[in-house]
Amino acid sequence: MTSPWSEGQVASVAPDAGSLAAAAKLSGAWSQTGGNGDALWGLCQGSGKSPYRSVVDLTGPAYHCSCPSRKFPCKHALGLLLIWSQGRVPEQSEPPEFANDWLSRRAGRATAVRTPTAPVTTASGAKSAERRAERVAAGLDELDLWLTDQIRGGLGAADISASAFDAIAARMVDAQAPGIASTLRRLPIVVATRADWPDRLLREYARLHLLVVAHRRLSELPEPLQASVRSHVGYPVATDSVRGEPGVRDRWMVLGMQTTEEKRLFTRKVWLLGRDHGRRAILLDFAHGSAHFSTVIPPLGSLVDATLHFYPGAAPLRAQFGDTHETPEPFTTVAPSDMDTALDDFAAAVGADPWIRSWPALLTGVTPAYDDGSWFVADGQGRALPLSGEDPVLWRLLGMSGGSPVTVFGEWTSDSLVPVSVFDRGDVYPLVSGTPSTAGSRR
Amino acid sequence: MSELLSAALLGTARSTPSFEGLATGELARSVGGDPAETLLGAAALENAYRDGGVAASTRVLPAPAENDPRLQLPSASAAHLMQLLAAKSWTLTEWFAVVAERGYRAPDHLVADLMAVARTNDTHRESILRLAGPRGQWLAAQNPDWSMLVRRSDRTDVWTHGAHQERLLWLTTMRAVNPAIAMAELRRTWDSERGEHRAAFIAVLGTGLGDADSDLLEHALDDRRKEVRQQAVQLLRQLPNSAYAERMAARARVWVRVEKKPLRTRLVVNMPGSLDDSARRDGIEDVHFKNKGIRSWWLRMVVTAAPLSVWEGMIGSAAGALEIRIEDQWREVMMEAWTNATVLQRNPRWASALLHREGRKTERRVVPIVPARERLAYILSGHADSYLLGVDGAALFEGLPHPWPLDLAERVITRLEDVAGRHAETGKDLGQFSRHSHYSTLRSAETHFPFTAAPLLRAAAERTRDPGWQQAFATVAANIDHRRTVLKELE
Numbered sequence: 001m002t003s004p005w006s007e008g009q010v011a012s013v014a015p016d017a018g019s020l021a022a023a024a025k026l027s028g029a030w031s032q033t034g035g036n037g038d039a040l041w042g043l044c045q046g047s048g049k050s051p052y053r054s055v056v057d058l059t060g061p062a063y064h065c066s067c068p069s070r071k072f073p074c075k076h077a078l079g080l081l082l083i084w085s086q087g088r089v090p091e092q093s094e095p096p097e098f099a100n101d102w103l104s105r106r107a108g109r110a111t112a113v114r115t116p117t118a119p120v121t122t123a124s125g126a127k128s129a130e131r132r133a134e135r136v137a138a139g140l141d142e143l144d145l146w147l148t149d150q151i152r153g154g155l156g157a158a159d160i161s162a163s164a165f166d167a168i169a170a171r172m173v174d175a176q177a178p179g180i181a182s183t184l185r186r187l188p189i190v191v192a193t194r195a196d197w198p199d200r201l202l203r204e205y206a207r208l209h210l211l212v213v214a215h216r217r218l219s220e221l222p223e224p225l226q227a228s229v230r231s232h233v234g235y236p237v238a239t240d241s242v243r244g245e246p247g248v249r250d251r252w253m254v255l256g257m258q259t260t261e262e263k264r265l266f267t268r269k270v271w272l273l274g275r276d277h278g279r280r281a282i283l284l285d286f287a288h289g290s291a292h293f294s295t296v297i298p299p300l301g302s303l304v305d306a307t308l309h310f311y312p313g314a315a316p317l318r319a320q321f322g323d324t325h326e327t328p329e330p331f332t333t334v335a336p337s338d339m340d341t342a343l344d345d346f347a348a349a350v351g352a353d354p355w356i357r358s359w360p361a362l363l364t365g366v367t368p369a370y371d372d373g374s375w376f377v378a379d380g381q382g383r384a385l386p387l388s389g390e391d392p393v394l395w396r397l398l399g400m401s402g403g404s405p406v407t408v409f410g411e412w413t414s415d416s417l418v419p420v421s422v423f424d425r426g427d428v429y430p431l432v433s434g435t436p437s438t439a440g441s442r443r
Numbered sequence: 444m445s446e447l448l449s450a451a452l453l454g455t456a457r458s459t460p461s462f463e464g465l466a467t468g469e470l471a472r473s474v475g476g477d478p479a480e481t482l483l484g485a486a487a488l489e490n491a492y493r494d495g496g497v498a499a500s501t502r503v504l505p506a507p508a509e510n511d512p513r514l515q516l517p518s519a520s521a522a523h524l525m526q527l528l529a530a531k532s533w534t535l536t537e538w539f540a541v542v543a544e545r546g547y548r549a550p551d552h553l554v555a556d557l558m559a560v561a562r563t564n565d566t567h568r569e570s571i572l573r574l575a576g577p578r579g580q581w582l583a584a585q586n587p588d589w590s591m592l593v594r595r596s597d598r599t600d601v602w603t604h605g606a607h608q609e610r611l612l613w614l615t616t617m618r619a620v621n622p623a624i625a626m627a628e629l630r631r632t633w634d635s636e637r638g639e640h641r642a643a644f645i646a647v648l649g650t651g652l653g654d655a656d657s658d659l660l661e662h663a664l665d666d667r668r669k670e671v672r673q674q675a676v677q678l679l680r681q682l683p684n685s686a687y688a689e690r691m692a693a694r695a696r697v698w699v700r701v702e703k704k705p706l707r708t709r710l711v712v713n714m715p716g717s718l719d720d721s722a723r724r725d726g727i728e729d730v731h732f733k734n735k736g737i738r739s740w741w742l743r744m745v746v747t748a749a750p751l752s753v754w755e756g757m758i759g760s761a762a763g764a765l766e767i768r769i770e771d772q773w774r775e776v777m778m779e780a781w782t783n784a785t786v787l788q789r790n791p792r793w794a795s796a797l798l799h800r801e802g803r804k805t806e807r808r809v810v811p812i813v814p815a816r817e818r819l820a821y822i823l824s825g826h827a828d829s830y831l832l833g834v835d836g837a838a839l840f841e842g843l844p845h846p847w848p849l850d851l852a853e854r855v856i857t858r859l860e861d862v863a864g865r866h867a868e869t870g871k872d873l874g875q876f877s878r879h880s881h882y883s884t885l886r887s888a889e890t891h892f893p894f895t896a897a898p899l900l901r902a903a904a905e906r907t908r909d910p911g912w913q914q915a916f917a918t919v920a921a922n923i924d925h926r927r928t929v930l931k932e933l934e
Contacts, residue, residue: 011522011526016529017525017526017529017530018529018530020526021526021527021529021530021532022530024526024530024925025530025918025922027918027921027922027924027925028914028917028918028919028920028921028922029914029917029918045910045914147479147483148477148479148480148483149479151451151454151455151479151482151483152454152455152456152478152479153454153456154451154452154453154454154455154456154457155451155452155454156452156453156454157454198448198451198452199448202447202448202451202486203486203490205483205486206483206484206486206487206490207487207490209480209483209484209487210483210484210487213484339499343497343498343499346494346495346497347494347495347496350491350494350495351491351495354487354490354491367504367507369502369504369505370505370585370586371502371503371504371505376500376502378502378503378504379499382501382502382503382504383499383500383501384499384500384501384502385499385500392555392556392559395555395558395559395582395586396552396555396556398555398582398585399551399552399553399554399555399556399558399578399579399582400551400552400554400555401551402507402508402551402554402578402581402582403504403505403506403507403508403581404507404508414493414494414497415497422552424551424552429552
């Protein structure tokens with residue numbers, strides 16, 4: 001049988017701390033528990049007559065339970081994992097009937113998925129790409145007309161209702177420019193929440209107009225910038241083609257990690273910094289329905305010797321893992337990095353790709369502070385940059401430092417630093433979820 | 444940039460954008476197209492230029508948090524802490540006690556989250572704040588949402604300048620944390636407080652009440668407001684060392700005396716015909732129960748408020764007092780008043796004399812005042828069996844050594860197993876309330892059972908045939924194991 005997870009590993013799949021606590025309380029309610037190879041099962045007595053049937057497929061991991069909970073995994077599946085981690089699930093050769101059904105159905109589905117699909121022929125591929133480019137071009141012309149109309153009539157008099165932005169965004173979805181559609185969909189929030197919304201709106205309109213102009217003259221642009229324009233518009237990039245890009249090998253440090261959810265779409269963002277060559281990278285993963293991502297990434301605070309393949313672009317940042325050469329191990333130091341480096345990096349990135357909104361920034365030996373209603377980080381010389389982000393994140397950062405210098409990692413967004421994680425005495429702590437990294441503190 | 448923005452707000456149909464004052468003004472002129480397109484192009488250019496050209500400003504850092512020399516919580520415990528808090532675990536009280544005893548501080552990365560929990564968690568607020576220590580206080584002082592969590596005694600500005608509700612909250616909290624400071628602040632401003640505020644403040648003094656409070660309470664006996672006077676009397680009755688108690692003792696000695704004749708020692712009561720002003724000032728009321736005998740009402744008030752030591756001096760001992768002969772007319776009043784005085788003055792000698800005399804009929808409020816060792820012996824002797832599991836039983840357990848000795852746990856489990864057996868035999872509930880109240884007895888005992896009780900509970904689960912009880916015993920056994928795990932982590 002797969003060797004039991006640690007309690008920390010079980011905690012890492014829990015949807016929230018409450019579920020985990022509820023799961024621990026079930027400890028005495030189990031019967032007919034068993035495990036076999038990569039699966040666990042058991043009956044859990046709840047308040048009703050018949051017990052809940054809970055099954056876990058550890059390879060996914062995937063969970064199945066007869067309870068009506070909408071949490072995923074539910075407290076029963078978590079409870080099963082917990083007693084397993086305590087060595088209280090006996091090994092059995094055959095799963096009982098209540099588990100077998102689901103497990104065999106899963107096995108069947110997995111085989112089906114692995115069946116290779118016929119590759120798209122190059123000729124029809126090229127043809128559809130051409131058709132897409134035409135649709136996008138037509139859509140962007142329409143967008144530009146809309147943008148210039150807004151400016152001609154004046155932002156003060158324009159329709160800035162959510163439905164107005166929604167209509168033009170929907171048109172961009174039809175025109176197969178999803179990157180632009182999502183930019184437009186964010187605008188009503190800007191209008192509703194920011195006092196300086198006219199300034200913000202003008203910025204966004206200018207950015208979109210520049211994108212339209214660049215798209216019109218796509219063929220005149222250098223290759224990397226063409227790729228940037230395509231990705232901001234929202235052309236898809238085939239994963240396989242990224243793997244074809246030349247690899248960049250380094251000892252990559254995992255500096256930050258964040259999972260966000262929007263309409264059941266979970267996005268995991270992982271920030272990396274090459275220890276030897278100083279290059280920055282972002283790994284993006286998506287999952288529907290629950291935060292279970294198909295790719296496995298090393299934990300926060302660890303370092304992995306690996307080859308990365310970058311998505312093409314004028315300021316390449318997004319990447320995919322290629323070959324991993326060593327098993328990950330924790331790192332406890334980072335090279336000093338100051339405000340000038342962060343600002344210069346951003347300037348260089350914006351110079352190469354003017355549509356970039358943010359760039360990873362590492363600041364060593366800075367002190368976060370809240371003074372007179374504003375947040376900032378200052379270095380030993382009193383030079384300061386503004387901080388922004390959600391309140392709990394900023395208070396966590398302040399509590400971490402207690403007014404003494406720490407190392408902050410975050411995203412510089414042209415006017416403020418949005419903190420993501422903080423380093424102190426060799427450990428890395430995420431600021432977005434509040435749970436400490438296990439990589440550094442396990443030793 | 445403001446020139447571009449005002450043109451954009453007004454619309455290029457009515458205004459012409461000016462590129463003066465733009466860093467990229469020269470280049471902007473070369474952007475082609477109609478005025479709207481030129482404006483958007485110039486804005487894009489200027490944005491990129493400005494985004495790339497941001498420079499650091501200069502700021503002065505506020506003072507850092509005080510250093511906390513305590514040891515940091517072990518990492519496994521730190522990881523469990525937020526879970527225990529989220530689940531409002533029963534173990535937390537015990538957990539925090541061990542943490543306080545060992546002198547741990549919270550790891551820095553949890554301090555902000557702990558303060559957020561402390562804001563809503565009334566039960567463990569002070570324990571959380573102690574764990575978060577000076578860093579938590581430093582943080583709370585900066586966040587307006589956490590001002591109620593500031594516990595530094597030098598922060599009396601809330602008291603001197605706050606609104607009434609804030610001042611009341613400050614006094615209430617400070618009374619629990621440092622009663623002397625709260626009293627000192629209250630005494631300073633007492634005479635200038637408004638009447639209704641004095642009534643509200645004096646009500647708070649029940650928390651942390653001690654001999655040091657008697658001066659202000661004595662002063663409050665002359666207050667213009669009746670609520671203030673009444674509240675002062677309520678509190679003074681709990682302070683047997685005060686001047687007030689001494690005056691009550693003097694009255695008791697005048698009204699009640701021991702008559703010693705051979706073989707006929709008895710208590711003789713001799714009540715006055717009227718009250719003087721000083722008695723009225725001390726809260727002995729002239730108006731109550733007129734039809735039932737105003738004099739027995741006076742006697743009850745004086746005996747309740749007089750120090751119990753008066754009777755010990757007069758008669759010899761608490762047990763002796765409870766046995767002495769009293770005229771029939773006064774007997775009931777004396778016994779009731781002594782019982783009340785025992786509760787108010789929390790006198791363990793009298794409580795234990797009452798328990799031994801009254802047994803199962805002992806007033807519930809008296810039981811927890813009996814010294815824990817005596818109560819334990821009483822339970823183990825089997826005398827308490829009949830109400831050990833009832834709602835009243837809780838008073839027996841209050842303040843017993845933690846964890847309970849194994850033989851006490853064993854006795855409770857045996858009694859519960861009897862109940863489980865009856866449930867299994869009848870095949871039905873003995874009324875939903877009964878089962879529920881027994882489960883809750885088991886659950887509240889859970890936090891006090893020694894770790895060695897887990898095998899007993901598992902054995903009880905094996906033996907019982909009632910599925911509900913089977914699960915109840917097994918769950919409590921598992922919870923004790925969990926409790927052992929989280930407490931072991933603190934070592």
